[in-house]
Structures are given as structure tokens and as C-alpha cells.
Amino acid sequence: MDSDNINVGFIGGGNMSTAIFKGILKSDAHPPSKILVSGPHLENLKYWKEMGANITNINGNVLDTCDIIFLGVKVNKLDDVIRSLLTNNKSIERPITFVSMLAGVKTEKLQKSIKMNYPGIKFSVIRIMPNTPMTVGSGICLYTTDGTVTSSVTTKLLSLLRGSSVLEKVPESYMDSLGALTACGPAYMYLVIEALADGAVKQGVPRAMAMRHAAEMVVGSGQMVLKSGKHPGLLKDEVCSPGGSTICGIAELEDGKLRATLIKAVEASTKKNQELGN
Ligand SMILES: NC(=O)c1ccc[n+]([C@@H]2O[C@H](COP(=O)([O-])OP(=O)(O)OC[C@H]3O[C@@H](n4cnc5c(N)ncnc54)[C@H](OP(=O)(O)O)[C@@H]3O)[C@@H](O)[C@H]2O)c1
Numbered sequence: 097m098d099s100d101n102i103n104v105g106f107i108g109g110g111n112m113s114t115a116i117f118k119g120i121l122k123s124d125a126h127p128p129s130k131i132l133v134s135g136p137h138l139e140n141l142k143y144w145k146e147m148g149a150n151i152t153n154i155n156g157n158v159l160d161t162c163d164i165i166f167l168g169v170k171v172n173k174l175d176d177v178i179r180s181l182l183t184n185n186k187s188i189e190r191p192i193t194f195v196s197m198l199a200g201v202k203t204e205k206l207q208k209s210i211k212m213n214y215p216g217i218k219f220s221v222i223r224i225m226p227n228t229p230m231t232v233g234s235g236i237c238l239y240t241t242d243g244t245v246t247s248s249v250t251t252k253l254l255s256l257l258r259g260s261s262v263l264e265k266v267p268e269s270y271m272d273s274l275g276a277l278t279a280c281g282p283a284y285m286y287l288v289i290e291a292l293a294d295g296a297v298k299q300g301v302p303r304a305m306a307m308r309h310a311a312e313m314v315v316g317s318g319q320m321v322l323k324s325g326k327h328p329g330l331l332k333d334e335v336c337s338p339g340g341s342t343i344c345g346i347a348e349l350e351d352g353k354l355r356a357t358l359i360k361a362v363e364a365s366t367k368k369n370q371e372l373g374n
Pocket of ligand 1: 109110111112113135138170177197198199225279
């Protein structure tokens with residue numbers, strides 16, 4: 097595969113597709129002139145056009161011209177989208193790789209649906225679970241392949257995503273649960289950052305300063321877990337001097353059931369992912 101020569105398509109150019117697109121641009125992983133995005137409202141694809149990508153409101157144009165196609169619509173639109181793919185090009189000879197970011201939707205379901213609608217087409221499916229921090233090059237992207245994906249396609253896909261995320265191949269059985277943590281998790285953390293900043297604002301710190309320091313502190317704490325190799329419980333103990341201020345805060349967090357609540361949040365998001373897939 098001449099990887100710079102292939103056409104990369106996106107069906108649906110919303111939040112998550114745009115985050116991936118921005119990551120591709122930022123890491124110069126593929127020329128925007130060889131990217132085509134489709135969506136029902138061209139006015140919502142203005143950013144893509146401004147950045148040099150091609151836009152269309154006909155999903156079938158993406159299938160007609162692209163080799164790797166990201167599916168970036170909401171789960172409830174999937175069936176309509178699959179049905180809308182074929183335009184005038186009834187026989188497509190080249191192999192297509194569909195890259196689905198749809199929460200909960202299993203590779204097997206996608207394969208069946210594509211096969212049923214387009215029996216002649218040669219295709220493979222890669223399922224990814226990206227997250228929006230990919231926009232700024234600090235994302236996580238889980239992926240799993242259907243076993244028919246060639247190594248050159250996987251290599252190209254990884255090159256598209258590598259500049260914006262830590263990539264990890266995981267068994268499909270982890271996509272809903274680990275995916276809940278990595279893809280929904282940023283929203284949990286924004287809440288934490290906002291609330292911590294509120295705490296400092298309550299003590300008289302200016303809002304912008306509080307927010308910036310809360311975010312930096314969360315980044316630094318994550319780096320400590322990753323780089324020190326120490327268990328987070330031990331790192332917590334190292335901050336808590338006996339009778340000190342940190343342990344007083346920790347006691348409040350325990351009283352508010354922070355840990356139990358976070359565990360329940362991941363569980364609730366996992367269940368919702370599973371429901372969406374059904
Ligand atoms: N957001 C995340 O953090 C995240 C993380 C991981 C996975 N995902 C998955 O990514 C997918 C998209 O989520 P999102 O948050 O990006 O949603 P979103 O911002 O609502 O984007 C959905 C896009 O699909 C377009 N669309 C609607 N109907 C269409 C059709 N028939 N054909 C082509 N495009 C169509 C919409 O266009 P208009 O706006 O013009 O109607 C919109 O641009 C979901 O399946 C979600 O599970 C999201």
C-alpha cells in the first residue's frame with residue numbers, strides 16, 4: 097500500500113471525527129487534500145474545508161473514493177448510514193477498511209451489516225475507541241481488528257492516530273469497559289478539575305488561575321503514576337503527612353464516597369456502551 101496515496105474518509109464529521117482529524121493535521125500524518133468527510137449539513141463541515149479536506153453531503157461518495165473509512169456517526173444512525181453508502185458505483189473492486197468509533201457496536205455486527213447490504217464488497221473492520229484529548233495530541237485510542245486486516249492497513253491506521261494518542265490493541269471484550277474509562281473518562285475529569293477549581297475559588301483564588309493549576313496538577317499526578325511506577329495508593333500516602341492538611345481533605349473525599357462513585361460511573365458507562373451496541 098502506498099500509504100500517502102490512499103484516500104481517507106470520514107462518515108460524520110462531528111466532535112470525535114474532528115478530534116481525530118485535528119490529530120492527523122497536527123502530526124502531519126496524511127495530506128488533508130486526500131481526506132473526504134461526509135455529513136448531512138455542509139455548513140457543519142466548514143472547519144474541515146478550511147483545513148484543506150474535501151467535504152460532501154453524500155455518504156456514498158466516501159465509499160466510492162476512500163480506502164480507509166472512519167465511521168463517526170451516533171450509534172442510532174448506523175443502519176441508515178450503511179444503507180446510504182452505495183451510490184452509482186455498484187461494484188467496488190478495491191478493498192475497503194472500515195474503522196468504527198461507534199460505542200458498543202461489535203465488529204461482528206458491523207461485518208454482518210456491511211455484508212448483508214453489499215455482498216460483493218471486499219472489506220475489513222477495525223474497531224477503535226478514541227477520546228477527545230486526541231485533539232491536542234494527548235489522547236488514548238484503543239483498537240481491535242477483525243482478523244482480516246492486513247498489516248499494511250494496520251500500519252497506516254496507526255500512523256494516522258499515533259501522533260495524537262497512545263495506541264493500544266486490546267481484546268474486543270475490553271472495548272466497552274476500558275473504553276468507558278478512556279473515552280468517557282475525560283468528561284469525569286473535567287468535572288473533577290472544575291470542582292477543584294471551585295474549591296480554590298471559594299477560598300478566594302481567581303477562577304482562571306485556579307482552573308489552570310487544577311488542570312496542571314491532574315496532568316502531573318497522572319505522570320507520577322505512569323513514570324514512578326508506584327501504586328497510586330502509595331503516592332497518596334506520600335502526600336499525606338500525619339495530622340496534615342492533605343489527610344483532612346482525603347477524609348472529606350472518603351466521606352463523600354468519591355471512590356465508590358467513580359467505580360459506579362465506569363460501571364454505568366460500560367453498561368450504556370453495551371446497551372448501545374444491542
Ligand atoms: N465524543 C466522544 O468523546 C467519543 C469518544 C469515543 C467514541 N465516540 C463515538 O463517536 C461517534 C460520534 O460521536 P460524536 O461525539 O462525534 O457525535 P457528534 O458530534 O454528534 O457527531 C456525529 C456526526 O454525525 C453526523 N451525521 C448525522 N447523521 C449522519 C448521516 N446520516 N450521515 C453522515 N453523517 C451524519 C452529524 O452531522 P450534523 O451535525 O451535521 O447533523 C455529526 O457531525 C459515536 O458513535 C460515539 O459513540 C465519541
